[in-house]
Amino acid sequence: MxxxxxxxxxxxxxxxxxxxxxxxxxxxxxxxxxxxxxxxxxxxxxxxxxxxxxxxxxxxxxxxxxxxxxxxxxxxxxxxxxxxxxxxxxxxxxxxxxDDTTEQNLKLMYQAIKELNDIDKALVFLYLEDKNYTEISETLGISEVNARVKMNRVKKKLKELLSID
The missing domain is CATH 1.10.1740.10 (RNA polymerase sigma factor, region 2, helix turn helix motif)
Incomplete structure (x- = not known):
């Protein structure tokens, strides 16, 4: 090139x-x-x-x-x-x-994210990057509705992993 x-x-x-x-x-x-x-x-x-x-x-x-x-x-x-x-x-x-030494909460969140499956990790990552569901669905190759449903399930799972009420 x-x-x-x-x-x-x-x-x-x-x-x-x-x-x-x-x-x-x-x-x-x-x-x-x-x-x-x-x-x-x-x-x-x-x-x-x-x-x-x-x-x-x-x-x-x-x-x-x-x-x-x-x-x-x-x-x-x-x-x-x-x-x-x-x-x-x-x-x-x-x-x-x-440098993440002063960001303990972020470390805990990353630890919880690492426990997710590969697709859910990607979904959370894009969500945290403020991508809208259209962009998320295009990037992951899934429907927008599927992206929304998966995100709701992942949020519940992360709450459980982080023990948030």
Missing amino acids: NKAIEKEFVKKLEANQNIAHKICRIYATGEAEHKDLFQEITIQLWKAYPKFRGDAKFSTWMYRVALNTAITLYRKQKRRIKTQEWDQYAFKIKAEEY
Whole structure:
């Protein structure tokens, strides 16, 4: 690919990298897994970028690719990620570090989310990103009604896991 396309991709990725980091926080159990998953998501986004037609927003497309990458890797490899060599894809992306030391409630919520199945995790993630049910249904490939029903069930389940009355 030419340098203009690579530059455009890197700019969009840098602007939306928080999406990948949040997905990594939900699906990875430690810092090393987080970095490996982020790397794999970045590689898969780069491989899929030539097929990005712009029919949807870049962020919506990125959600779909990143979630599919995370779900596929964890289903196939039982939480062991086989990564590709990063040297092939020498992007220079400024990484944002996320500090959650003062956010105990957020940690508890993430722990509860990790107990959900893969699709429910994705649903909660998109909901927390303030995506409307139309965007959620498009990203996950389910009907809008199904997304609403699933979200209500997931909310009840999270309340139980967090022991909220």
